[in-house]
Amino acid sequence: MSGDIMMSSDDEKPIGLKRAQNGQNGHVASNGNGRPASDSSMSEDEEMPLSQASRVKSEPMTPVRALKRKKPQSNNSSSDEETPLASSPAKRATSGAVHMNGALQATTTTRANGKSAVKESTSDDEDEDDHLPIIKGKRATNGNGAMKPPKKKVKKEGEEGDSDDNTPLVSKAPPRQKRKMKKEESDADDESFSDDDKPLKKAPAKKPTTKRVKKEEAANSETPVSKKRGKAKKEEGAEAGPQKGKKRKKEEEEEKIYRWWENQEFHGEDNSVKWHTLDHNGVYFPLPYEPLPSQVKMKYKGKPVDLPPESEEVAGFYAALIEADHTKDAIFNRNFFNDFKEVLKKYPPRDGTKITDLSLCDFRPMFEYFESEKAKKKAMTSAEKKELKAAKDALEAPFTHCIIDGRKEKVGNFRVEPPGLYRGRGEHPKKGTLKKRVRPEDVTINIGEGVPIPKPNVPGKWKDVQHDNTVTWLATWTENVNGNHKYVFLAAGSAIKGQSDMAKFEKSRELKKYVERVRQDYTTELRSKLMADRQRATAMYFIDRLALRAGNEKGDDEADTVGCCSLRCEHVTLQPPDQLIFDFLGKDSIRYYNQVTVDQQVFKNIKIFKDNKDDEDQLFDRVDTAKLNKHLQSYMKGLTAKVFRTYNASITFQEQLDQGTPKNGTVQEKLNAYNHANRMVAILCNHQRAVPKTHEQSMGKMRDKLRGFKYERMKLRHALFAIDSKYKKEKLYAEDESDLDDDVIAEHEGQLKERDLEKVEKKFVKDNEKLAEDGKEPLADSVLKQRRKEVEEEYKRLAKERGTGKATLKRDRPTEKIEDAIAKLDDKIKAFKLQMEDREAGKEVALGTSKINYLDPRITAAWCKEHDVPIEKIFSKTLLTKFPWAMEVESDWKF
Template sequence: MSGDVAMFSDDDRPLNSKSATSARNGHVAQNGNGRSVEASLSEDDDLPLSQTTRTKSEPMTPDRRALKRKKPAHVESSSDDDTPLASSPAKPARSAAVRMPGAIEATMTHAPVANGKKKAQKSKATVEDDEGKAPKKKVKQEDQEEGSGDSDDDKPIKKKAPAKRKRKAKEESDVDESFSDDDKPVKRRQAKKPAAPKKPATKSVAKEESGSEAPKPKKRGAKAKSEDSEAPQKKGKKKEEEEAEIYRWWEQNGQDGDGSDKWQTLEHSGVYFPPAYEPLPANVKMKYDGKPVDLPQESEEVAGFYGALLETEHARDQTFNKNFFDDWLKLLKKYPPRNGVKITNFSLCDFRPMFEHFEAEKAKKKALTAAEKKELKAAKDALEAPYTHCVLDGRKEKVGNFRVEPPGLFRGRGDHPKKGALKASRSLSVKNYRVRPEDITINIGQGVPIPVPNMTGKWKEVVHDRTVTWLANWTENVNGNYKYVFLAAGSSIKGQSDMSKFEKARELKNYVDRIRQDYTADLKTKVMADRQRATAMYFIDRLALRAGNEKGEDEADTVGCCSLRCEHVTLLPPDQLVFDFLGKDSIRYYNQVTVDEQVYKNIRIFKEGKEDDDQLFDRVQTSGLNKHLASYMKGLTAKVFRTYNASITFQQQLDQGTPESGTVQEKLNAYNHANRMVAILCNHQRAVPKTHEQSMGKMREKLRGFKYERMKLRHALFAIDPKYKKKKKYMDDESDLDDDVLAELEDNLKTKEIEKAEKKFQKDNEKLVDEGKEPQQESVLKTKLKEIEAEFKRLEKERGTGKATLKKERPTEKIEEGIDKLDEKIKTFKLQMEDREAGKEVALGTSKINYLDPRITAAWCKAHDVPIEKIFSKTLLVKFPWAMEVDTEWKF
């Protein structure tokens, strides 16, 4: 290290140097908790991300040194605006990002799942199914099972993709045939002039692709014939009308969106304010020191915000409780209890009556019939209908968050210092804590009618700014942030922004080698500011860290690369660094990584003479770093590196791990494995869902159900011909199906059959009543229940005999075919279970929405015959229509 120190003059040493030995050795021997690294790394709490379970907002242990923040002299923020860039050729590139230790092992499925070289041998029938038309039908069948989706909010839809997306790459694609040619631009992906809007696929083509066409009965009445001929026509006409509404902006020449004006004309209805507060019934009162409190509706509403959260983690959080009570006391001064009760002590407040009332109301809504729920939804939709769409440049486009958020308590993410505070507009006053028209600025075209608010009041301001894309904004009171109303994710403006973002990341491929060469050289420069900047760029590139901006004292203590403090990075000889800090949304980032020798030396130098709470990069600011990056490529920021590394890593993982001749589920597992690699790289972790074990239990039960069906078919074969017992394929019993399990399984099946019969009986009767007919007698249901009882008594008698009779007689060939189908179903379902277990701690949705170029997924699905609906939810398909135009050869 002496050689390194000698290179610097006093002016080039790090700022904030402290005298004496500081904690130089302490940084090597101890981590941020004050414990030895060797000891701490052996504990589960300090294992790398891929090897331990952490919650999204994991609190720091009491013995951990409290995180402190030292405000820098200059606090600047960078712009994250994704302005479109000039086109650039694409060339092969690789990610420099390094994986977290244990990442692959932690998310790897079994060899047959993710490795194309080690696949289980298939029967000839199975291979034929994979190559012929049968799998398309099978895919649909598999889709009925438990999916392998990444989260409950992003479950793939079950509908097939429109026929227009399935087309020959070279005949109809709007994408260049090859992106390897350095002379071809990346930005415009049109190989020919934009074609006229394509007509929907013909009826015959749709039937061929779906594989679901069934022969119609030939002898039917004329009326039936005419109905059959009219229905598809009406459906096709409706489909054609829907497709005609899609504005194919990506096919328009010169539609680059980089001008100062984002639109020419804009008309909308403003924002939708939530309905006024409805006071609680007179018999529902909170209590203070055991006595009911008669609150005015203003203070009662805010008390109800807390009462509704009584059984959540928020109500057990001291910071949340303190902030709520402080804000509520301010309101109580203006609107005190009408019966004179003085509220001063939070511990004496009892919100239980409010909570029980809210729970009872929830139960009532849940108990409503389907018709009643439908009626309520229709009424709500009718009120909101005028606000859901706007007219942009003569086109009808969907608005995103058109509703003004109702008042409530700020929950924040992680250990936010303001959680529990009353949410309202910036102009919060005791008399006015709801957002009102006077708080909102409307942006609209000139010469169009000014929207009228759906509550009393006038807009704060009406502007006609064509250089921005928001329709309305206001300022909230908790963090002083602006709230905006934008167009929906599937709008042309949002689509152009997304496409520009990913094109910018693709363009980085042409500059990344030079950037890496330069920052690698600067790792040894004598100018300390440049050396720090180079080291920060190394981390941003290799570890996909966010750049990070300084925050105020009243914000959550989250950091990024440029705002790291000395306590966040621990030296572990001879060449490892341990990162431990709270990143965006207060998600803990923990990573032990091997770095270049020079980077290790630099961190040791940067930490020299500093305290734990001093800035590690005290001469680097995000704005300066982004300005430096922009000198390489127009619009380049640290954020682009994160998108680039995520997408290029994803492309490489898919290319390496997708089994060419695997089943659809094996390919889906490979896709999710690649997505997990990116999620781990970008620290997109999540707490294990509370319902995970329950969900896995249901899947295990369903798997046993498949095995039970297979067992019954085997026993049916044995009853027909005992010779089948000697065949290797049928001789082994199904695992996990002893007599006790069979008894429990049959009891569960019986219960489900009874519930199914009762629901069907009720539904059929409701339908008959709606049609003005007499409902069925109770005897019909009783007869059905007796049949179910008799069937399960027969199954009970068969238990343990090794023989079975089927409800309907089937030839042995059909029974063998049924067993083969169940074998395939069991195999597929096991893969789904493995995939769900592997992804329980990783959030895959964030990557899909923000960091992975959707064209990678679209091209991969086409190349491997995987329905894109199994990966993209309906929301994502609407968000990325421009990405569906790529051919099978497209690469990031």
């Protein structure tokens, strides 16, 4: 990192040396300095801020004055389609506990097909149930009770579909309607839609004069009205239909978001009815294996081996990894080869080769073939990639959604995991084991009674078909490696998942009422004469103060990971007079290393618990997770050790934000404060990750970008000097940019030149592709040569300016504009330096896990509203889809 960037003191220390203490909660948190394992809780796509991606639009809830040329909108819209999520007004006031709107009364309407449909209206009844299970017998509505049928979108012939797993099911704003509508069209609308579904329209009025129409259009339109009627008509047509020159992607059929959080008619918890009708197409199985070309074969003792497809597929799994770290691991290799030999027994080589030694196997020919195929795919044109994606989306489209109680909901993990080699986490004893192909005969599906049974997309029949409306999974099977049950559920943004999330955070929020009593009791019991009570109290101390997981017993064939109740004596070391050193593998084999100061009585207890025990013995031999959770139930219904972890994470986050957010800071300074608070939670919960392999490369790119800003600022200063030498004496412009000497400038200009030449070539190819699509002649090579020549001449000019202290801009600008541009660059440089500090500080901490699982999203939503920070800079599109219920809190909401 360039030397002129100052890093924040605390966050720059290695994670293993950091300690974070929250004075109000008594939390002590620090991070291990051991080798952290990778955290895969959240993909890079999920971490990408929405400011860099397409934004989710929403319709305003506040009344808007009807305008002459306004797009028609429904008065019962339930989504804020016209305002950014970051600045949308809160819909209702909330107090300490979440206030829900009145329950909706169910009334029955009859549709044209004779089937009854449910229509909802408001009711005065309220329900205080915190668990918020599934709403009974409700169909998708638009928020005020009217059913909203899905609207098909007319597409141009030849348009390709574009599936986006992160896109919420919201309806797009209807296209702008013509001012004059035929009576027949209105009648058709009356037949197919209810009154509530129609856009608000004024009664037909007398046709105004042309002059008056133009005046009204000018008053109501954001853009000036064209003087020429032909141009105005052209613009109006462009607004109503697809814009000329732009390719529009085909959009999936979308429905209104089901605003379940505004309804209080919920089912009970466990074995209650979760749905009444459920229709889906099952799961998507990976396509059958395609054998490699005949010339691509693995070798044994230097000779090609003719493997049948079943054995060749397993060999290919290993071949694809031969340059990865996995194949350097002895356990991985042993497990793979044992399973490979079992497959070879069943499907032996056709040429009779006996394979008995992994070290004599040469998978290089297969690896090279896979790499060449990757290179071919990467070299595809954008049109070819789109075509390939469209074909893949078409195959998967029937499995992406289901119909539950008349609502269209996205399915989460609808794809069955393909076969491969199990990689596990950390030192998992089964890494390298063959994950067998899952077939329809292995899968049980859950579907509503009376609906057609779906047919699998590969040959075979379902293991079983059941109709259990007390569970929310759509399909299940048992994987062969660890014997775990795999389930297919609805997507994160579904009503069922949303209610589960809200119930979880409300449960942890409710703990605020009881936490002091729980702490008083376990503090008293630290001195209990009953050893079981004393051990339980000590375990509770660790769970509360250190946010440790409760932990469960592990089998011999599972990774040796532990939690609080399963700690062994070897995992805790006494450091007199009052410190404990924890060192063990936690969930996902991530090392937990923490040296903490504890109460004197806790230190004494651990010493007692370890007396006369070996290192392998249980530290808490009279406590287990079940007993601990049963004890916690006596304080509050549904209270478990896991609730404490969620509570401590959210309350710590809220306090860190309240203490550390600069009220008058820039957006980037506020974002840094937010990420710092998130890091404190991640350290508390031990959400470590290994420093990404691409971190240094990423920081290098950021340094290059910062240098680009400085270079641009230097050129602007030199342009001022060329206009008027008096600017050389002004303090703001006189000093040169740091770390920009002639060599650095020459290197930077060289990089810019390469980039510009690459852009020229890409644009040339793209232009020719477009011309070919339109059936026109491609551009001549001389056009490319001319464009390259212009770039070369521009950088020759820049080279001549180097070292002169003067510069000429591509286009003339007044000095005021140049001064403004320099001021903007100063702000941009300052914000970018803060961004670099934040990236460096968080390189060993996984922030995504906290956002998804432990931090109440309403804290973030309220904080963004209070401090005018766009929520898209914090929540990815996936998280906005997952937590729509959290976006409507008031700015003063607190956890």
